[in-house]
Amino acid sequence: MSGIFEYNGGSIVGMKGKNCIAVACDRRFGQQMSTITTNYQKVFKIQDNILLALSGLNTDIHTFYALMEKEINLYNLKENRKMKPTTFANLVASALYERRFGPFFVTPIVAGLENGKPILATYDSIGCKSDLDDFQVGGTGGNYIYGACEAFFKPDMSPEELEEVIGQSLVSGCDRDALSGWGGVVYVLTEQKITVKILKTKQT
């Protein structure tokens, strides 16, 4: 299978703001050149203050998400407390490395808010965590989105600005990528709430 990461297509992006954080994803689920559905969920709420976005092979997106759900549920029951976003970010890295020689073909982005501070981490498929940047991308349209992010991003944006900027970056990136698009979803996480916005994009 050439390009197992390209088989289903799809892109994700995460961006830090001032006491807020946003993730966005496209909605396409394809099988190489065919588009199967235009409402595939790629961002999952792990906890009130933690979102997990996944790009890559869709079956692994689903399975890895289910694995993380199981981990956090067991953690909540065993430890009788919520998981911190930084802890979850480390858990994702451990879970990916556990499958070092038979990996999940996903590129995750963890977005969370810990004591008001935005937490953003991305990984390769075997758990190399990177949490130093203010925005991160994943998926087949990633590189195109990077370009748009570099142009539009500025630090300490408000939730409204952030929603606008991350939405624009996702859309312009996905427009270029043949395997991503067919709509977009933007999630903005603040101390008080999570807002979800569905974007209309070029339907190609």
Next chain:
Amino acid sequence: MTDFALTTFSSKGKLLQIEYALNAVAKGDTAIGIKAKNGVVLVVEKKQSSILVEESSVQKIAPLTDNIAATYAGLGPDFRVLSQQARKLVKKYDLKYQEEMFVQTLSRELAEDVQIATQRGGIRPFGVSILIGGYDEEGPHLVQLDPSGAYYSWKATAIGKQAKNAKAFLEKRYNADMEIEDAINTALLTLKEGFEGQITPTNIEVGVIRDDHVFRILPPSQVKDYLEELE
């Protein structure tokens, strides 16, 4: 390894092996733990069988992490095995979550191993009660872990030879507003009450965790100062 369990129920519904393990604990050197508002103190008797024993080589309070330590009453080697197991549990947790393990979580996971020894084929229960003292994000904790695998959180407790008398003494002396310095004095006083012979800085061991979350074994010079204050 045998296939059949060594610890089985008596007709009265007791697990005699666990009762006997508790007997072994009750013969062991006394250990006392007190949880203060801002720390935990562990104090344990370190009676040597002969003056020829190299005192410094005996360590009865074992650090499990920077902020958690344990001591025991009962069979020394069993404690050694369990404290090493506890350290591995902490590291395993650390590798997975890269976060400090809570005292309660560690106690529960270690208790799992202790319970297995009361049910698995071919092995006997551990002959120690362990006192775990630690200071984590939730605050100070003192947990007792018994040979049955049961664990209890305490404000203050004692295990070993003088457990009964020591606990009675503690019930009178303990108050929830205790600061760590008061707790150290009270723990030493409690140990002194039932001590056979003269209590000295070298025949006891004192471990303290304060609100800086760092566990320290007090050097004999410091223990000497505390003991002198008791006079």
